[in-house]
Amino acid sequence: MPHLQLVAVTHPLGGIDPKLARAKADGVVDRVIAALTRDPAPPEAASAPVAVTVTAPADIDLFQDFALAEGWSDGMPVLPPTPERVARILGPLAPRGADVIATLAPRRGVATLEAIAANLALAGALPGHLPVVVAAIRALADPRFNLNAIQTTTHPCTPLLIVNGPIAPRLGINAGANALGQGHRANAVIGRAVRLILQNVGGARPGREDRATLGHPGKYSYCLAENEAESPWAPLHVERGFGAAESCVTVCGSEAPHNVNDHGSTSAEALVFALAGTAATTGSNDVYLGGEPLVVLGPEHARTFADSGWSKADVKRVIWERARVRLDRFSPENRERFGVLDPERFRGRLLAEEVALCASPDDLMVIVAGGPGKHSAIIPTFGATRSVTVAIAR
């Protein structure tokens, strides 16, 4: 909507005195009236996405400066998306390069197969990674994910990709030791390609449309596979109705992981203390916006739960019952604000009462990942987002 009229007020608005807000409103009311009564320019017709070939420096170091100036880069070195490299990534799909996979917020950028492949080329990804990225882009465009808010919020959230099924070992997507860390090409470049697509096609440029106050390091790349081989339970995609032999990607609008170190507990009843204690925090969006916090259990912690006879549903239920925040741990201003957003859980309650880390135990997500060691992680979300699982085309 290029004709949409905008009026700006001085930042900030959140948490200011109502008198100040009134003064700010008084200051802009004339401009609001003018904008409402002026005849807007007619909307421009949306043009079909067409790939444009540009000339870039052949020298790989000079190409970095070029890519940064064009806004194509995440700051780390990128590889030139030459027509040959993009064609190699598309492979047999090359004739379908103009196929539209999704429209991505906030720019309503059209993610054609070719545009997706060009960003895989920038990220250093391989042809085999394309189906995973395409499925992830479909998932991100699902309205339940709320991509426009995820892309433009001041919150640090970014898509976390969880890959399930046989494609993960086939592509070498790490589910074991250091699964959320460095050192595995597939994890690094698949997550990075998704980020570059969100920036270059979705149009979320840092500090401009992407207004993250701080962001977090997962915004470079945030991708792992579930360690299905070492999980005592059904994996995430099976829990969501897909077949075990199917491959899927799940996207979550996630914060950075917070580690849960527990070397001492040897039973489920004991282990739940550290997990619930780490998950129950006052600064998380999930506590008042109803998101789906993710518990990533290291295989040894998962084994401890299973050896105590707990199902995955038991783990979710007990963490939810125990990960509680007393209302007097929230400031009076936040209690009032959260009471407007979620009156059922925050209005008319005693200060000594507690709220759970999210709205229901079914909203908690549990996966198994990582290698040897007694660590797990809690990954909160943006809150106003639902994770989406999509099958990866063979």
Add this chain to the structure above:
Amino acid sequence: MLDGILLEKASVPSASIVTDVFEVTGRAMARQWGVPTYKFLLMPHPIANLTEAELDRRAREIAPEVVKLLLQGQE
């Protein structure tokens, strides 16, 4: 493990024990500290969840190897 390597370098006999999943890490550390053939002992992973009795049994089982390594040294 690094403590064991440094003790050996200071001529104090040592016996390092790691769980088997950390063997590759132990060998890499030995190479980095200039003792690529450094001898150390392995026991099955994991140990953190073992009961006191199970841990005692593990210790009893590996004790002869510890004594042997301490007496025989790294040569």
